[in-house]
Amino acid sequence: MILTDPNHIDAAELKTRTGWDLKPQGACKGDICVPLGTTTPTAGLLSERLGMPLVHDEDHGLYALGPETTTGRALTTAELPDITLPDVDGRPFALKSLRGTKVVIVAWASW
DSSP states (O other): OEESOTTOOOHHHHHHHHSOEEETTEEEETTEEEOOOSSOOOHHHHHHHHTOOEEEETTTTEEEEOOOOTTSSSOSOOOOOOOEEEOTTSOEEEGGGGTTSOOOOOOOOOO
8 A cells, every 4th residue: 555644544545455444443354353542543553563564765755555464474375366467579478377387476677
C-alpha cells in the first residue's frame, strides 16, 4: 500500500489493498483480529502490530506498507498466480505452462 502521509490510513483503501479491515476490536482479516489499542492507526502502528514492513522513499515523499508477516513469513504460499508475461520477443508466455518445474524469476528495475 502506497502512502503519502504515514499518519493517515484510509480504512477503505487499507481493506482494498491489504485485506485488513479496521474494526473496533482492531485490524481484522478473516478469523484473525489484531488489537490496535485506542489510538488512530498509523502506518508505524500497523507495521509494528501486523508485521508489515514500512519503507520510506525520502526523495519522493512516499511510504510503502506491507505485505503482512503475521505468520512469521513474508509469503503465505509458494504458489504463483496464473499470470502471463511477455517473453524476450514480446510474445505472451503463461507461467502456468511451467507448472511442476522449478522456476527462478529475475526482476529488474532501473531505479
